[in-house]
Amino acid sequence: MFVTTPKFIQALFPSLIWRKETQDKRIWLTFDDGPSPNVTPWILSVLKKEKIKATFFLVGQQIEKFPELAGAIIKDGHTIANHSYSHKNGWLTNKEKYLEDIESCQALMPNNKLFRPPYGKITKGQISVLKEKYKIILWDVLSYDFKQNTSPKIVQENIIKNTTAGSIIVLHNNKASFKNIYPILAKVIQQLKKEGYVFSTTW
Numbered sequence: 001m002f003v004t005t006p007k008f009i010q011a012l013f014p015s016l017i018w019r020k021e022t023q024d025k026r027i028w029l030t031f032d033d034g035p036s037p038n039v040t041p042w043i044l045s046v047l048k049k050e051k052i053k054a055t056f057f058l059v060g061q062q063i064e065k066f067p068e069l070a071g072a073i074i075k076d077g078h079t080i081a082n083h084s085y086s087h088k089n090g091w092l093t094n095k096e097k098y099l100e101d102i103e104s105c106q107a108l109m110p111n112n113k114l115f116r117p118p119y120g121k122i123t124k125g126q127i128s129v130l131k132e133k134y135k136i137i138l139w140d141v142l143s144y145d146f147k148q149n150t151s152p153k154i155v156q157e158n159i160i161k162n163t164t165a166g167s168i169i170v171l172h173n174n175k176a177s178f179k180n181i182y183p184i185l186a187k188v189i190q191q192l193k194k195e196g197y198v199f200s201t202t203w
């Protein structure tokens with residue numbers, strides 16, 4: 001299990017964005033899935049209190065269920081991005097169906113230029129089509145907040161120990177991860193600020 005994405009994997013997929021080039025200590029905080037009742041409003045309240053912006057990779061069918069939550073994310077000045085319509089695994093889905101699913105989500109956010117593959121699983125064939133239209137964003141710091149046998153403290157350490165200038169950090173905006181981020185999200189943000197990091201949503 002890797003918290004940081006190994007360099008050899010990054011090198012195998014050079015057209016994917018694993019981390020950002022930056023001269024200063026900028027980092028990119030991202031939340032996958034959702035929007036989700038209770039969880040999304042809580043995340044928004046923490047980000048507002050800490051005065052930082054994040055990028056939310058949203059699932060189309062969740063946007064349709066909870067449009068007011070998607071609206072609240074936008075209203076708070078965060079960036080929303082495409083995480084497919086029904087969270088399909090690219091390795092198990094043929095190209096046509098996969099692209100269709102992404103376009104169904106894109107129809108809900110026509111100005112968006114960012115896509116993150118669910119589970120980080122995408123084939124070279126899918127990449128070759130999608131890279132023409134989207135920046136395909138992966139990550140270099142996976143917090144493992146979705147693991148049920150982890151603890152908030154481990155999630156916190158995963159982030160703090162592995163974040164460097166240019167890092168793209170993944171957390172989740174869903175019920176399963178809530179118990180692991182609820183006790184630590186504000187602390188993690190405060191610690192990263194203390195270390196001089198600045199949160200960016202410019203992709």
Ligand SMILES: [Zn+2]
Pocket residue numbers: 032033083087118119
């Ligand atoms: Zn996801």
